[in-house]
Amino acid sequence: MFYELAQSLTSGLLIGSALAVLSVGFSMAWGITHVLNVAHCAFAVLAAYLGYWSLAWWGIDPLLALPLMLPLFFLLGVVMHALLIRTTARRTHDLGLATMVLTFGLGVVMENGMQLAWTPDPRVLKTAYSSLTFSVGPIIVQAPHLIAFGLATLTIGALYLFTERTFMGKAVRAVWQQPMGAALSGINLDQVTTIAYGLAVATAAVGGVAMSLLYTFDPATHLSWLVYVFLVVILGGVGSILGSALAGLIIGLIIGASSVFVPLAWNNLALFGLLIILLLLRPQGLLQR
């Protein structure tokens, strides 16, 4: 029993890190640019497919394709923000609601586009290290889990350092905390929000590849991923990078623990039940004051 729990918590923690990196960009986009990008996970699934096909067609591992995907997705985000989001922002007073509708449509288009191109068949990523395992004492760790954890740590760590240490990153936080003060300090709000949005979409690519190491996916998978993303972001606090990391890990642990204590069919009930309790205790998110 104890062994089983330790095993489940370990893999839960690693799965949670993948959820964290899948969510952190969504949280940033929502917090900093006030865009509720419900197509976030559609971008992630797109990245999962690109990784899958690069392996299937050219034998290039998704981890090697990812560095090429990052600038592509950053650019996609920048173009999306400059063309779609800013145009919408000029016509609405409630950007969150307007972009939720807009990106819901975008998500549908992307999902159907992927279905058309690659069929609705679920895909399983089979890499050279898919069945590789490590033993840490009595606990067995699967290589894909560990790699997902590494991707998440690198990405979230880099984002955190960017916002804490660089002028541009501090400007991103400044725009989030006090847009008028930022504008009066000479910060170009359009430029900074567009860059932040590009980064958010780029992290979706990392999240998608990390998730594809752990789970099967198909074009419609983005909606079930989105449920977890909402969970993470609401628990961690909108816009908080470290909050997303912490919340992802907590949700991973809950998933791990509930796989031991409750029947599989009830896992989500346990997860969302605990979320309701946490929200009643800390409605502002874990790390927000």
Added chain:
Amino acid sequence: MLQVEHLNVAYDTLQVLWDVSLEVHEGEIVALIGSNGAGKTTLLRTISGLMKPLFGSIRFMGEDIAGLPPHEICRRGVIQVPEGRALFPQMRVIENLELGAYLPAARAQRHETIERVYRLFPRLKERQRQNAGAMSGGEQQMVAIGRALMARPKLLMLDEPSLGLAPVLVETIMEVLTHLNGEGMTILLVSQEVHQALALAHRVYVIENGRIVRSGPSHALRDDDAVRSAYLGL
């Protein structure tokens, strides 16, 4: 240095500034006084680019800046300390100051400028690691002025810098403004504190219901009967 001519500004359908003309010369302290809701803040917001004028012109050093985005106006050296300060509350004092020097020209000189700010407000050096949101109102006002100075302004505009501060802090801030002006900085001050404004400024504009109703050297306005009865309670 700054020429505002026939400026008309509206919030949606509500016009708040009517045919406002105002001039600030290099090296001056100019005060804009008037009661709550007279349009003082709107005028500063429009000069800073936070609002777009309906029509009228704003010229700075000969160039029309009306309708430019705020960061472009900052780049030309027009820096506002807004009412309510608009600091970044969850960032340290030193980060707030550094962000004031965000633009490339100011950024290159930020280490010298920050020393200058610390000389003006030694308190800020002591508190540089503290979050701006955790400071007292007076200290926050110092951060706000410090952040504006970090941008190396040619024209410094302050919106109600003494509002809600203890008299001793008001004194400090007024001394700093006098000192800055002595070093050659041009200042446009918006205030409801008419006594202070008249004492500090070279010239004064009086704004009522969105129109400039009087202007002149501060000693002349101090003796103006209408100003004395309306604003000085004499």
